[in-house]
Amino acid sequence: MNGDIEALLRSGLAEQAERAPETADDAGLADLAIAGAHRIRRRRRIGAAAGGAGLLVIGAGVFALQPLLDMEDQGTIAADSTSTAEARGEFDMEFVIDTGGEYAILNQDGDTVPIGDTEPDSVYRLQDGYVLTSSSQQTTGVVSLDGSMSSSADWPSPDTYTTVNVDATGYAMVTPDADLTFELYTLNDVAADAVAEPTSFSVSYDLTLANWNTSTAVFTADLWSTTGGGESTYYFNSEYDWNLAALADAGFESVAVVDATNTDYVCVADLDANGGVAREGEECGQVGTERIKADIEATSQDDSAVALVDDTVDHFQNTVYYPMSELDLGDYEDEYFNAGIMFVDPFNRWEMSYNRGDTTWLMIDYSEDPAYMTILSPPSGAVMPVMDYIPPE
Amino acid sequence: MSEVKSSQDEEFREYVAARSAALHRAAYLLTGNWATAEDLVQTTLTKTYLAWSRIRTTDSVDAYARRILYNTNASWWRKRSNREKPTEVFEDRADLSRDFTEHGAVRDAMWRHIAALPKRQRAVLVLRYYENRSDAQIAEILGISIGTVKSQASRALAGMRKRLGTPAAALGVAMEPREAA
Known part of the structure; x- marks a missing residue:
C-alpha cells in the first residue's frame, strides 16, 4: 500500500544522510567525551558523599x-x-530470577516457578500460564502457573516475535516474510488443563493482529489513506491482497480492522469459517455506531464480538503511545x-x-x-x- | 593514569574514529539540525564512555551506542515537548551540484514532511528505512511494542501520503488518487 513512499524514504534518507559533514576531528570528539564522563563521575561522587537515597530491602521475595x-x-x-505491600498490590509484580544457572519466576505469593536453564528475553503472565520468549534459542514456550507443565515452539525465523491477546488467554507467534509482504501468524491458547492445536494463517504485512477470540480476529492497519474516514464499502482485501481467506480457513467468521491513524474507525469483513470470504468488500465506519455493531454481530455470529472490538480499541488507545x-x-x-x-x-x-x-x-x-x-x-x-x-x- | 585506563581510552578513541560519522548521520536524520546532531553525538559518546569498561569487550558496543543515541534524543524531545514545535524546514546545506530535478524536488518535499513529524514517528522511520532495522529491533531500541512501531510507521506513512499524494503530486503533477475498487 505504501511501496512507492517507502522506496522514496529509503533512497531519500540515505541520500540526505550522505550529505552530513565529515567529522573533522574524531580524536577531539573522543577526548571531549572522556572529559565529560570524568566530570559526571566526579559529580556523582560528590552527590553520593552528600547523602543520597537510603534504600530498604525487606527479605527475599519482597521489594x-x-x-x-x-x-x-x-x-x-x-x-x-506498608508501602511495599501497597506497591505489590498495585502492580501485581513478579520477577524472573537466576538461581545459579537455573531460572525461575518469583510469583506474587513469594513462590518460585522453575522455567529452565535458558534465560528468556521476556516472560509474559497470562491468565493460565507464563509465555517465555528466547532469541538465543529462537523459541516461544509456555509454562503453567505452578511450573508443572511446559511446552516450547521453534521460531520459523530470527525475525519472529510474540504478541498476546487483550484478555491474556493466548499468544501469537508472528513471522514476517523477507520482503515484508506477508506475516505468518500461529495462534496458541494458553489453558490450564488442555493443550489446543495451534491455528496458523498468513495475511498481509499491512495488518497487525491486535486481538482475537474463536470467532473474530481484530487487526490494526492504515485505513485512512484509502478511505479518508468514509462510511462505505471498501475493497481492501481484493485491492491490497490482504488474504483474508486464510483467516476463514483458520476458522474465523469475521475480521475487524481498526484504523491505526484513527482508532474510532473500523472496517469489517465477513468470512465463512473454512469456506472463504463470504462477502465482497469490507463495511467501514465509526466504531460504536449501530451499523457497525450490527455488522460485527452479524458477520461473527458471536454476541461477544462487539465487546472484543471495543476492548481492542480501548487497549490500543491506552497503550499505543509510550x-x-x-x-x-x-x-x-x-x-x-x-x-x-x-x-x-x-x-x-x-x-x-x-x-x-x-x-x-x-x-x-x-x-x-x-x-x-x-x-x-x-x-x-x-x-x-x-x-x-x-x-x- | 594507569596503563589499563590508557589502553581503554585508546580503544574508545578508535571506536569513535570508526563510528562517529555513522552516528552523526543518524543523529542528523533524527534531529534535522547539524548543531543539535553534534550535541546529540557528543552526549551519546560521553554516555558510552561512562559504560566503556563494561561494554568494551562485548560484541554490542555499537548497538549500545545506538540505543543511547535514540534514547537521549527521546529524552530531549520529552523534556522539550511542551514548548517545542516541529521544524518547518529542516536545516539543509546548499548542494551546488544539484540541479532542480524531479528527483530533488520529491526528496525535498519528503524531507520537509519528515521535519514536521512527531519525533517518535521520525525515529521509527529513520530506524526502519535508513538503518534497515526490523520492527522487533526498533521496538527494543525505542522501548515500545512492535504494534506501536508498526502503527507509528503507518501513521507517518499515511501522513506522508496525504501530504505528498504521490511522488508526482509532490511536484505539482496532477494525478488521480488511488481509489478502492
Whole structure:
C-alpha cells in the first residue's frame, strides 16, 4: 500500500544522510567525551558523599519502592513497610530470577516457578500460564502457573516475535516474510488443563493482529489513506491482497480492522469459517455506531464480538503511545539513559531501567499523576520483571 | 593514569574514529539540525564512555551506542515537548551540484514532511528505512511494542501520503488518487 513512499524514504534518507559533514576531528570528539564522563563521575561522587537515597530491602521475595523526587517523604516511606505491600498490590509484580544457572519466576505469593536453564528475553503472565520468549534459542514456550507443565515452539525465523491477546488467554507467534509482504501468524491458547492445536494463517504485512477470540480476529492497519474516514464499502482485501481467506480457513467468521491513524474507525469483513470470504468488500465506519455493531454481530455470529472490538480499541488507545513523561530525572538521568535494559509495563503503568547485576533498578510509576521516579530493590537474583498482561480491574 | 585506563581510552578513541560519522548521520536524520546532531553525538559518546569498561569487550558496543543515541534524543524531545514545535524546514546545506530535478524536488518535499513529524514517528522511520532495522529491533531500541512501531510507521506513512499524494503530486503533477475498487 505504501511501496512507492517507502522506496522514496529509503533512497531519500540515505541520500540526505550522505550529505552530513565529515567529522573533522574524531580524536577531539573522543577526548571531549572522556572529559565529560570524568566530570559526571566526579559529580556523582560528590552527590553520593552528600547523602543520597537510603534504600530498604525487606527479605527475599519482597521489594521496596522509594520515591526519589519527593525528598520530604523519603524517611517516612523508607521506614513504612506498608508501602511495599501497597506497591505489590498495585502492580501485581513478579520477577524472573537466576538461581545459579537455573531460572525461575518469583510469583506474587513469594513462590518460585522453575522455567529452565535458558534465560528468556521476556516472560509474559497470562491468565493460565507464563509465555517465555528466547532469541538465543529462537523459541516461544509456555509454562503453567505452578511450573508443572511446559511446552516450547521453534521460531520459523530470527525475525519472529510474540504478541498476546487483550484478555491474556493466548499468544501469537508472528513471522514476517523477507520482503515484508506477508506475516505468518500461529495462534496458541494458553489453558490450564488442555493443550489446543495451534491455528496458523498468513495475511498481509499491512495488518497487525491486535486481538482475537474463536470467532473474530481484530487487526490494526492504515485505513485512512484509502478511505479518508468514509462510511462505505471498501475493497481492501481484493485491492491490497490482504488474504483474508486464510483467516476463514483458520476458522474465523469475521475480521475487524481498526484504523491505526484513527482508532474510532473500523472496517469489517465477513468470512465463512473454512469456506472463504463470504462477502465482497469490507463495511467501514465509526466504531460504536449501530451499523457497525450490527455488522460485527452479524458477520461473527458471536454476541461477544462487539465487546472484543471495543476492548481492542480501548487497549490500543491506552497503550499505543509510550508515556511521554515530563519528569525531570535530575541526577538520575545518566543512570536512566545508560541503562542497557528497559522494560515497559504492557498497560503503561510503569517503566523499569537497569543494567545486569545492578542491586537497584530505576522505575518510573506512570500510574500516578504526576508520574514519579522510584528506586526498586529487586529480589535477589532478579534479572527482569514479568510482563503482566492480565487486564487491570 | 594507569596503563589499563590508557589502553581503554585508546580503544574508545578508535571506536569513535570508526563510528562517529555513522552516528552523526543518524543523529542528523533524527534531529534535522547539524548543531543539535553534534550535541546529540557528543552526549551519546560521553554516555558510552561512562559504560566503556563494561561494554568494551562485548560484541554490542555499537548497538549500545545506538540505543543511547535514540534514547537521549527521546529524552530531549520529552523534556522539550511542551514548548517545542516541529521544524518547518529542516536545516539543509546548499548542494551546488544539484540541479532542480524531479528527483530533488520529491526528496525535498519528503524531507520537509519528515521535519514536521512527531519525533517518535521520525525515529521509527529513520530506524526502519535508513538503518534497515526490523520492527522487533526498533521496538527494543525505542522501548515500545512492535504494534506501536508498526502503527507509528503507518501513521507517518499515511501522513506522508496525504501530504505528498504521490511522488508526482509532490511536484505539482496532477494525478488521480488511488481509489478502492
